[in-house]
Amino acid sequence: MTRRWLFADQLGPHFLGGDQPGDDGRENVLLIESKAAFRRRRYHRAKAHLILSAMRHRAAELGDRCRYIAAEGYRDGLAEVDESLTVVDPTSWPARTLIRDLGRTRDLRVLPARGFVTSQADFDHWVAGRRHLRQEDFYRDARRRTGILMEGDEPAGGRWNFDADNRLPPPRGATTLGLPEPLWPVEDDIDAEVREQLARWESEGVAFAGEDGPRRFAVTRDEALAVLEDFISHRLAEFGPYEDAALVGDWAMAHSLLSVPMNLGLLDPREVIDRVVEAWSDGGATLASTEGFVRQVMGWRDYVWHLYWHFGPDYVAESNALSAHEPLPEWFRNLRADDVRARCLSTALAEVRARGWSHHILRLMVLGNWALQHAYDPVEVTEWFTSNYVDGYPWVMAANVVGMALHADGGRMATKPYAAGGAYIKRMTDFCGGCAYRPDRRVGEQACPVTAGYWAFIARHAQAWARHPRMAQPVRGLARLSDREALLEQEAARGPEPP
């Protein structure tokens, strides 16, 4: 019988079966733990822990049906296996190249990719003939195609977009959203065993970043389903309104914490959406929150997945439209949060150091925005996010970092850079209270580095953007600043020290 080779991000039931008609998904499984994969980058230790823990838990669940090989690399592991194999097309360009290469010399059949709501064919049909790609158009097409949140040909509730109800600043004076603590998994012997193994690898010279505290994210299907139910019961209602808000004292806010189990392949995004829509139908959530969540999963997650293939294998390496060549400074690279005085940046770095995770607004509007303002090299930034984030994989990083956060692809992904000054951070977070800097100061001791960095960024590209439909306005704003020269001098003198 053919054995199914599963990669570490293909761990749920939807990655089994489906090979032949009537296939019951009870085939034997091969899992290969590749040590070389952990040598290639300096991963966050919590990420290495999650991946290995997830693989070993899956092997334990499958029992005799699973052959588990710990090897230096995939090729070494496969050398021990002489059965014929099937594999669901993996999620990165290098892994796809590898399996096609292997398929030339052994019996290895590749099945179409899984784990997303829309198929490659759906995307191909949508993208055909389009010169400009707009996420909103993709999302609406996917809604129509799947019938999710549709009433006939019309969107449920008569609107595609509930941004006006969502995306509020945090409640005035609040230090947290006041929601129950997210559900934490209980660690077991497998987690302890993985931690011992990581310590052994470290003693042999494999380097990790960050802290590997108690496990915060689901690594089994049962845990993942429990986290989904916990989100629906306690946080879905607040998800939409506070999707873009951040508070120093509330690292999870109303987010679902489902990216890790979805990206490990433990949950099928379609089942996640169906369950959330069901909760709405039963009166357990507003349409605004439900639509906001569906938009993230089917609108954004699927979209960046398809863009990864559409933009091709060289997209990250060859996109540098803003000529950003600065290396990551040491404090940023090594998560030295305590040396940073700007509270937004120190909070974001501390969260990454503690958990290998932060919510979207810290990724995009704090860390990404800073990297954009300071012309950090897109390849280095992509590497940094991929290594440090527990939910980071090449397919999800490419468009999010290069396209969305750094605008390095010349606008293929987003029509304008997501650049912001301190005023935005002040409106959407409580970071500015108690910060050493003032968001409304551009020059001097108390000048907010994010505000000053924003204007220096606009100045660097002012000529190119003088007629840009969406950036000409800030260029004109820059020209009106009375302290422009002093600001630019101040920012030109900014060294690699932490702000």
Ligand SMILES: Cc1cc2nc3c(=O)[nH]c(=O)nc-3n(C[C@H](O)[C@H](O)[C@H](O)COP(=O)(O)OP(=O)(O)OC[C@H]3O[C@@H](n4cnc5c(N)ncnc54)[C@H](O)[C@@H]3O)c2cc1C
């Ligand atoms: C610079 C940058 C780096 C990012 N890195 C990653 C990453 O490594 N892995 C990752 O899964 N997401 C990444 N994202 C997208 C998003 O920030 C995370 O999916 C989200 O914060 C995960 O937390 P959550 O599960 O609680 O999400 P929620 O806020 O609860 O959202 C629900 C789900 O929507 C999906 N989603 C939402 N936005 C996006 C998006 N832009 N791209 C892809 N999926 C999205 C995720 O699957 C997420 O679990 C990144 C975004 C940016 C701007």
